[in-house]
Amino acid sequence: MTRAEGSDRGARPRALVTGASSGLGASFARQLAAAGNDLVLVARSREPMEKLAAELSTAHGTGAEILVADLADRVQLATVAERIGAGDVGTVVNNAGFGFYGPVTTHGRDQELGMVDVDVAAVVALSHAAVQVMVPRGSGKLLNVASVAAFAPTPESATYSAAKSFVLFYTEALHDEMSGSGVLVTVLCPGFTRTNFQSSAGITGHGLPGFAWAEADDVVRQGLASLSRNEAVCVPGLVNKVAAVSPRLAPRPVVRRIAGQVMKRL
Numbered sequence: 001m002t003r004a005e006g007s008d009r010g011a012r013p014r015a016l017v018t019g020a021s022s023g024l025g026a027s028f029a030r031q032l033a034a035a036g037n038d039l040v041l042v043a044r045s046r047e048p049m050e051k052l053a054a055e056l057s058t059a060h061g062t063g064a065e066i067l068v069a070d071l072a073d074r075v076q077l078a079t080v081a082e083r084i085g086a087g088d089v090g091t092v093v094n095n096a097g098f099g100f101y102g103p104v105t106t107h108g109r110d111q112e113l114g115m116v117d118v119d120v121a122a123v124v125a126l127s128h129a130a131v132q133v134m135v136p137r138g139s140g141k142l143l144n145v146a147s148v149a150a151f152a153p154t155p156e157s158a159t160y161s162a163a164k165s166f167v168l169f170y171t172e173a174l175h176d177e178m179s180g181s182g183v184l185v186t187v188l189c190p191g192f193t194r195t196n197f198q199s200s201a202g203i204t205g206h207g208l209p210g211f212a213w214a215e216a217d218d219v220v221r222q223g224l225a226s227l228s229r230n231e232a233v234c235v236p237g238l239v240n241k242v243a244a245v246s247p248r249l250a251p252r253p254v255v256r257r258i259a260g261q262v263m264k265r266l
Contacts, residue, residue, distance in 0.1 A: 012036060012037065012038045012063070013036065013037050013038070013090040013091070014037060014038045014039065014040065014088055014089050014090055014091075015028075015032045015037040015038075015039055015040070015089065015090065015091035015092070015093065016039070016040040016042065016080075016083065016084060016089045016091070016092050016093065017029050017032065017039065017040070017041060017042065017093045017095060018042040018043070018071065018080070018093065018094055018095050018096035018122070018126065019042070019043055019095040019096030019097065020039075020041040020042055020043050020049055020052065020095070021041075021043035021044070021045045021048035021049050021052070022043075022048060023216060024095050024145065024190070024216050024219060024220055025043065025093075025095045025096065026048075026052055026216075027216045027217050027219075027220040028093050028095055028220050028223075028224075029041060029052055029056065029064075030052075030056065030217075031217070031220055031221065031224060032091065032093075032224070033056040033059070033060045033062040033064075034059075034060055035224075036060075037062070037090075037091065038062055038063040038064065039053075039056070039062060039063070039064040039065070040064070040065045040067055040083060040089060041053060041064055041065065041066050041067065042067045042068075042069055042071075042080055042096070043068070043069075043096070044068065044069070044070050045068075046066060046068050049064075049066045049068075050066060052064070053066060065083075067079070067080060067083060071096050071117070071118045071122035072114045072117040072118050072122075077121075077122055077125055077126075078125075080126060080129075081125050081126055081128075081129040082129075084126060084129040084130050084133065085129050085132065085133055087133045087137070089130070089133075090139070090140055090141065091140070091141040091142075091143070091227075092126060092127070092129075092130040092140075092141070092142050092143070093143045093145070094122070094123045094126050094127060094142075094143070094144045094145060095143075095145045096118055096122065097118055097119045097145065097163075097164075098115060098118060098119070099115060099119075099157060099159075099160035099163075100112075100115065100157075100159070100160065101156060101157060102156055103155075103156060104158055104159065107159075112159050115159050115160060115163060116159065116163055119160070119163035119164065119166075119167065120163050120166050120167065123144055123167050123170070124170065127142060127144060127170075127171075127174060130142050131174070131178065131183060131185075134181075134182075134183045135178070135181050135182075135183055137182075138181065138182035138183075139182045139183065140182070140183045140184070141183070141184045141185075141227050141228075142171075142174070142183065142184070142185045142186075143185075143186050143187075143188060143223060143224070143227045144167050144170075144171045144185075144186075144187050144188070145167075145187075145188050145190070145223075146164040146165075146167040146168045146171070146187050146188065146189045147160075147161075147164040147189055147190060147191075148189050148190065148191040148235060149161040149164050149165075150164035150165040150167065150168040150189055151165075151168070151189070153165075164189075167187060168187055168189060168233070171185060171186070171187035171232075172187060172232050172233060175187075175230075175232040176232070184227055184228070184230040185230070185232070186223070186226050186227040186230070186231055186232065186233070186234055187232065187233055187234070188219070188222075188223035188226070188234045188236070189233065189234065189235045189236075190219045190223075190236055191235075191236075218236065219236050222234055222236040223236065
């Protein structure tokens with residue numbers, strides 16, 4: 001771990017963001033820094049985080065610790081949990097995650113299990129570490145990033161949609177458990193967002209209309225606003241809100257068929 005210090009440490013609040021090297025994670029870091037937070041940046045790649053830390057130090061006087069960790073590795077995950085357990089982190093954003101597009105038979109077992117390790121196990125481990133220190137002190141914020149895919153079982157994205165469904169239900173339950181404790185808990189469920197996640201998942205997005213896409217900064221802004229209001233679930237954008245509600249109204253076979261057809265268009 002390395003530290004890039006801003007000009008005035010003082011008693012600034014501190015936020016930890018996983019998956020901070022790009023996409024939503026980098027946007028979370030920028031918006032939290034602009035709001036006056038120092039940061040703990042967590043990702044697998046050091047160089048992008050160093051560049052981001054330098055940018056935020058110049059723009060906002062932000063102090064940033066850089067913690068290089070692969071959250072699929074239980075030893076490295078424990079290091080991040082221990083950092084949260086130090087007790088000086090006021091906000092935890094569990095943003096790191098990844099997915100694959102295509103039938104389960106086209107992916108290796110280790111790919112599928114790695115997705116569960118990062119998208120599910122790491123969220124549980126770091127959420128647990130967060131609430132263990134936040135509840136005794138009576139304050140803190142926890143934001144877990146799921147997906148609009150959490151609302152429907154999705155052929156061609158089976159493990160990812162199931163993993164994000166876990167994050168959704170787990171965080172909703174945690175939200176209620178934390179009621180009255182002073183700890184705010186929200187799950188953010190974005191839809192298609194312009195980040196490098198889509199290309200990494202093998203999704204071109206050519207079959208989707210422009211209005212179905214959101215910008216990362218808008219998604220993050222809405223997520224942080226919902227967290228400040230202690231809303232259990234944030235689904236940014238009208239299209240995504242419809243996509244989240246519809247599966248609860250339609251028969252399950254129809255939901256699966258529609259979700260599968262959407263994925264085939266990607």
